[in-house]
Amino acid sequence: MRDCSSKIQNICYDPSSQVCKQLDNSSLYGYCVNNGNCQQIDINQFIGRDTNFNCLTSLQQLNLGQTIQYCFNDPQSICQKSDQTSCVKYQDNYQIYLGYISGTGFCAQQNQKTSNIQLQQITNLNPNFCQDENFQIVQIQIPYVGRETNYSKCLKVNSQANSLIEFCISGYCIWNNTCQQIGFDKINISKLSNLQCAPQQQPGAIECGYRYLNVCMLNQMCYCF
Structure with a gap:
């Protein structure tokens, strides 16, 4: 019976064990509540939960007054919008959500800063973009002709890279750790x-x-x- 699954927000019913679970802020991050049932948080359907422990799908909008409590920890696939309103499977929306900012867990987005104080490492940054000297995500176009491996830094023609070059755009090649025409x-x-x-x-x-x-x-x- 499911009578034990009351309307208390952090109590849910686990069909597999046929018992109730109590979720809290510090433990059981692997679960969320959907229609009273405990659901696994993973990279598939439910990728996060709000502060009422409700399950969240990718880009699902929060109920009024709620915030994100947890997005599934998978930098290769999932990030959190910088306004903390959604968990995002970014590779399904790769033209808008461009990668995972390692220092914050937020999604990299065009013309937004990754930080106010320093460059950030970015996982899987969309290959059409780089991080400029102002810590901003910008499109790779002249004056930028390539990208470094470290911090996905933008690289100008004939500029010496501080780390290995990840790539140079079409029309340019790597020569002595610079991008040359x-x-x-x-x-x-x-x-x-x-x-x-x-x-x-x-x-x-x-x-x-x-x-x-x-x-x-x-x-x-x-x-x-």
């Missing part, structure tokens, strides 16, 4: 699959310096003509 010296006209700049006729080319040079690709190698 492909063919910048009229010698390194190839961008290889490892993203490095290389001379002509190097196997594994994914892009050639077409823009300013007479270059073509044949069998994954760049040639001057």
Whole structure:
């Protein structure tokens, strides 16, 4: 019988054990209440709960007066909106919620700061974006041509990276830990699959310096003509 599952907010009925559970703020974070039943919080249907222990799905709006108590701890998949109104499966909404800010657990969003005092590590930042010197998430476009691995920092052309380069955008390749335009010296006209700049006729080319040079690709190698 389910009579034990009363309207007390932190009491729920567990169908698997057929007993009631009492949830509190410090324990049993693995559960939430949905229609009186205890539900597991995970990366599937219910990814968080509010301060009344109600289960929350991704981007579910809170009832008036409620706040987020807990979002499932999975930086690879779930973040919390910075206004603390929703838990979000960010890779299902990757054009708006761009990654997981490690220092706060909040979602990275375009033109929003990750912090007011320092750069933050960001898990799975959308590859079209980077973190600039003002701690803001911005789109990678000129003057930015690449991104560093550490802090997903924005990288300008010919600027020395402080950590390894994660990638350079189309038209640019990695040279001495900088992003250079492909063919910048009229010698390194190839961008290889490892993203490095290389001379002509190097196997594994994914892009050639077409823009300013007479270059073509044949069998994954760049040639001057």
